[in-house]
Amino acid sequence: MEKKPQNTAGDRNKNPAPQGSKWPDKTIIRYITRALVLLIIFAWALVNLDVVLRFLGKVLALFTPFLIGGAIAFLINVVLRPLECCWNKVCRKAPAKLVRPVCLTASTVLVLGILFAVVFMMIPSLRESGEEFVQNIPLYVEEIGRWWTGVVQFAAKYNIVLPEYTIDSDLLIEKLTALISDEGSGILTVTWGAAISVLSVLVDVLLGLVFALYLLAKKEVVAAHLKKLVVTVLPQKKAQRLLSIASLTNQTFTNFVSGQLTEAVIIGVLCFFGMLILGIPYAGAVSAFVAVTALVPIFGAWIGGGLGAFLILLAEPGKALWFILFLLVLQQVEGNLIYPKVVGKSVGLPGLLVLMAVTIGGEAFGILGMLFSVPVCAVLYSLYLEFMKKASARH
Incomplete structure (x- = not known):
């Protein structure tokens, strides 16, 4: 058997220690420096919290029209996509250039028409109810x-x-x-006076609507540019991961909005026919308002029902009690049958997590938190399931 040559002192000098064993390590120094800088910035922000909040408020005010426009574009796009599919099936011989303008115009008119119809149904009913109450x-x-x-x-x-x-x-x-x-x-x-004070909000909404229409008219081009930007800036794996999460988020929010709209229509129709059967006044206006407020998960219909009960109370106090009892029954049907099957199933979220998401989101961020907590929780839940699946596959 051949003997292995032993390392001499000269050989050890020729083979220096690995680079990772050197101190100080540049990577560790870089991480420590970043941590210290972030800690200093965080401490300064806590000390000057008022200045930071004012600055963030100004930045948010600058981007408010674009944020509103993005939300409007997303809402209209939920109606636009099925309309374009129907157009392509029915009007196959029509020029392709007409698909987007016609469907976008129809979607915008439909969404804005529903909102204005609800508003103009409630205001005359409220005024009529108040006059009747005084009489x-x-x-x-x-x-x-x-x-x-x-x-x-x-x-x-x-x-x-x-x-x-x-x-x-x-x-x-x-x-x-x-x-x-x-x-x-x-x-x-x-x-x-309150209407005058919200004039700036209306201006932001109009600017947001213009921005939303531009986004929807060129949504494929905008999406392609954003995807190219992500792929160019980030490494390949991180870029693919970010695009995957963005796709999951878009699909989840789309399913949630579609399910929420379906649930709102169902509960509005049930409320309308129930009020007609019971002879409760203002069936159309109250049902439309209940349907719109039902877009807020779980608790929205209660908000609309409370305002509807007040409207009925001004006209016929006795019927208001019947409406409250009817709303209690309707809420049981909505909470136990309609919402879990329609909305919970559309986002793939268990009913218990839906309730927790709405409660926590409402406590933290109010009405907006109640609106967006369910799809955000659904995205996090999907990422959690994906993580657990990969972890179990490794073991």
């Missing part, structure tokens, strides 16, 4: 007086003395009319 005040006062007289007589049997009931219905009508229409302090004046 019926003498009847309400008389009924309350009879009820209170019965209560006083019942209490007198047990030697309980209650104060007498005295309400001047004419004075009450005068006060309510002044509250509604008085100049400078009335509800209409305050409402008009």
Whole structure:
């Protein structure tokens, strides 16, 4: 057997230690430097939190029209895609150049038309209900007086003395009319002032709508440029991963919006026919409002139902109680059957996680958190399942 040659001192000097064993290591120094810089920036931001928040507010204000435009474009695109598919099936002989302009115009008109229809249905109904309530005040006062007289007589049997009931219905009508229409302090004046204060928001919405229409008209070109930018800037693996997550996010949000719109239509139709059967007034306006607010997951229909109950209460207080009972039954059907099957199934999210996402999102970010918490949670849940699948495959 041949003996292996032993390493001499000269050989050890010729074979230096691996580079990774040298100190200080450049990579470690670089990481430590970045961590220190980030820590200093974070500490400065905490000390000057007001300045940072003002700066972020100004930056957000600059990009608000584009963010609103992106949201509008996404919403219209949910309607645009099926319309283009129908156009391609029905109008095969039509010029290809007409597909996008015609379908985009129809989608925009349909979405904006529904929103304006709901608004213009609710405002006249609210005004009519308020006028009817003022006219019926003498009847309400008389009924309350009879009820209170019965209560006083019942209490007198047990030697309980209650104060007498005295309400001047004419004075009450005068006060309510002044509250509604008085100049400078009335509800209409305050409402008009609030409308003027949101003028800047309307301007942002209009700019966002223009931006959304441009995005939708050139969405394939914009998507191709963004994809090229990602592939150029990032390494191949990271770029593919980012594009995969973006595709998953887009599909999840699309499924969520489609499911939410389907659920809103279902609950609106059920509310409309139920109110007609029970003889509850303002069936069309209240059902449309309930359907629109149902876009907010789980709790949205309660918001619309509360406003609808207030509207009915002004006109016919007795019917308001029936509407609340009917809404309780409708919410049970919506929460246990419609929402888990339509929305939860569309995003691939269990019902328990849907409830948790809506609750946490609402507590953290209000109405917007309730709107977007479900699809965000669905994306995270899908990434979690993918991670667990890869981890189990390694083992």
